[in-house]
Amino acid sequence: MRLAVALIPAVFLAACDIGTEERNEVASTRTVQRPHVPVPPGAIARGTAAREAALAPPGPEVTRELLARGEERFRAFCAPCHGASGRGDGTIVSRGFPAPPSYHEERLRSLAPEQIVQVITHGKGRMFPYADRILPEERWAIAHYVKDLQARGTGSPFDQEAARP
Ligand code: HEC
Numbered sequence: 001m002r003l004a005v006a007l008i009p010a011v012f013l014a015a016c017d018i019g020t021e022e023r024n025e026v027a028s029t030r031t032v033q034r035p036h037v038p039v040p041p042g043a044i045a046r047g048t049a050a051r052e053a054a055l056a057p058p059g060p061e062v063t064r065e066l067l068a069r070g071e072e073r074f075r076a077f078c079a080p081c082h083g084a085s086g087r088g089d090g091t092i093v094s095r096g097f098p099a100p101p102s103y104h105e106e107r108l109r110s111l112a113p114e115q116i117v118q119v120i121t122h123g124k125g126r127m128f129p130y131a132d133r134i135l136p137e138e139r140w141a142i143a144h145y146v147k148d149l150q151a152r153g154t155g156s157p158f159d160q161e162a163a164r165p
Contacts, residue, residue, distance in 0.1 A: 066144060
């Protein structure tokens with residue numbers, strides 16, 4: 001019995017030794033250094049840097065197609081609160097959600113497209129962020145559509161009157 005007890009540490013240590021030797025032969029995942037592989041030309045960047053680049057101004061060129069896409073996305077994601085004409089009177093608001101300010105207020109009229117992209121990305125006050133639901137390019141499309149809405153006025157008869165000389 002005593003012999004068996006005395007043997008255990010010896011066997012154990014021997015096993016450890018073997019392990020150490022084997023580990024020296026097999027490359028440890030902790031110490032492997034991968035060689036630097038340069039980014040091949042034409043590769044499309046992914047991840048955080050690419051996302052930030054996609055959100056940096058000036059964004060995509062403003063075309064008819066971009067505005068049409070913006071309108072479609074705006075109606076799906078923003079109009080429920082901001083209203084189709086941006087007056088802050090969407091259906092969700094009529095059911096009790098706090099009303100957003102009208103896009104036709106002076107302060108919001110002075111927002112640059114990139115600031116609207118920021119609001120869509122990060123949210124603002126009571127408005128949730130939409131970064132996980134709206135792609136960067138679509139955020140630009142929406143932002144330019146909002147600027148377009150603002151340039152056209154609220155579309156109310158009152159505005160047309162105000163615009164008359
Ligand atoms: C669920 C309702 C809701 C939806 C949907 C919504 N918003 Fe808003 N939004 C708000 C509210 C409320 C505010 C006012 C936030 C505050 O100041 O607390 C606001 C504010 C804003 C502002 C003004 C920010 C400022 O500087 O004061 C912009 C621009 C805006 N929203 C754009 C958008 C766009 C673009 C979309 C669609 C992608 C959108 N919102 C979707 C509720 C909403």
